[in-house]
Amino acid sequence: MNEPTVIAILLCTYNGSAYLREQLDSFIAQTHERWVIYASDDGSTDETLDILRQYQQRLGDQLVILDGPRQGFARNFLSLIQNPAVKGDYFAFSDQDDIWLEDKLARSLAALRQHSLDGPALYCSRTDLVDAQGRHLGFSPYFHKPPSFENALVQSLAGANTMLINACTRQLLAATRPGAHIVAHDWLTYLVVSGYQGVIVYDAQPTLLYRQHHTNLIGCDSSLRSRLTRLTCALRGRFSEWNDMNLALMAMYKPSLPQRNRRILEQFEVARRSPLLKRLRLLGRTGVYRQTLAGNLSLLAAAVLNKL
Incomplete structure (x- = not known):
């Protein structure tokens, strides 16, 4: 048993x-x-x-x-x-x-x-x-x-x-x-x-x-004001900093990832440091997406402003 x-x-x-x-x-x-x-x-x-x-x-x-x-x-x-x-x-x-x-x-x-x-x-x-x-x-x-x-x-x-x-x-x-x-x-x-x-x-x-209370380290506010605040932070470079940290963590896993995901990861890394047109083209190839329309628009804005 x-x-x-x-x-x-x-x-x-x-x-x-x-x-x-x-x-x-x-x-x-x-x-x-x-x-x-x-x-x-x-x-x-x-x-x-x-x-x-x-x-x-x-x-x-x-x-x-x-x-x-x-x-x-x-x-x-x-x-x-x-x-x-x-x-x-x-x-x-x-x-x-x-x-x-x-x-x-x-x-x-x-x-x-x-x-x-x-x-x-x-x-x-x-x-x-x-x-x-x-x-x-x-x-x-x-x-x-x-x-x-x-x-x-x-x-x-x-x-x-x-x-x-x-x-x-x-x-x-x-x-x-x-x-x-x-x-x-x-x-x-x-x-x-x-x-x-x-x-x-x-x-x-x-x-x-x-x-949800004032001492929460991470809350879950989905209000319009909160979304705009997050968008502003992203366009000021916060999203880019997070990506730097996540990609540094994923570096140790990359050699053992399935080939498809290893390729997506590498394309995303190259896209982030490429000129605008190449950045947008490579980002499209990766197929990355967020779960909402607003999220995808902020992702596009970050890409255009080189804040990925």
């Missing part, structure tokens, strides 16, 4: 005492009961560690507390991915202030198990946006276009807090070189899995309540 599937929940904390109990309670309420929380704290000065220790007394071996590298949220998550003491069959990223729906792990696992998982695999979903008091605000955007490497090169698909990955994906991410600059671990995960033509399941049904 096969052993039950164990999911390692990778929880990164930093001064998250305000909402941490609700997050932890939502883990305990999961219908999939075989999980272990690995909580990496990045030097909290509030009651976060006290709360974790209280829950550790209750959960025992199901909650492991670790010291984070104190180099930002992305490096903290990567430290968990690279830690050999973190054990599991699958791995779920978690924020410190959300509320998981009770079937989050079960639904994520069932969705991936519908596919042959010989290589890397990723499940992700939309989110139900709530305010600091848990009141419904709306939903994260629904993306209609298929997940792909062409999309991943210019856009992250979903929040890490919705993601479940298999052991193969974990192994690939763990190979990231020490000291690497990471835009976001969700984007890196999407790039790596799509780059190796792995299984990607994007679920239109939310799996968690994603809390």
Whole structure:
């Protein structure tokens, strides 16, 4: 008889005492009961560690507390991915202030198990946006276009807090070189899995309540004002900086990528440093795209203004 599937929940904390109990309670309420929380704290000065220790007394071996590298949220998550003491069959990223729906792990696992998982695999979903008091605000955007490497090169698909990955994906991410600059671990995960033509399941049904509040490191504001702000940042060079970081990370994977995706990656790299007409021609050959019309227009504007 096969052993039950164990999911390692990778929880990164930093001064998250305000909402941490609700997050932890939502883990305990999961219908999939075989999980272990690995909580990496990045030097909290509030009651976060006290709360974790209280829950550790209750959960025992199901909650492991670790010291984070104190180099930002992305490096903290990567430290968990690279830690050999973190054990599991699958791995779920978690924020410190959300509320998981009770079937989050079960639904994520069932969705991936519908596919042959010989290589890397990723499940992700939309989110139900709530305010600091848990009141419904709306939903994260629904993306209609298929997940792909062409999309991943210019856009992250979903929040890490919705993601479940298999052991193969974990192994690939763990190979990231020490000291690497990471835009976001969700984007890196999407790039790596799509780059190796792995299984990607994007679920239109939310799996968690994603809390929007003033201390969020990354929010999900889809208002017109927020979109214009992001466009302005992109045209000022922020998008170009992100691409620099992502391409530097992908350099170590490039030799082992499937030939098709290796060619797309190389064309994208050449396009970014080419004169305007050649840049636009090569960009067209790559087939890169974003999920929305507004996103593709901003991508075109960045290309024209040499801000790729």
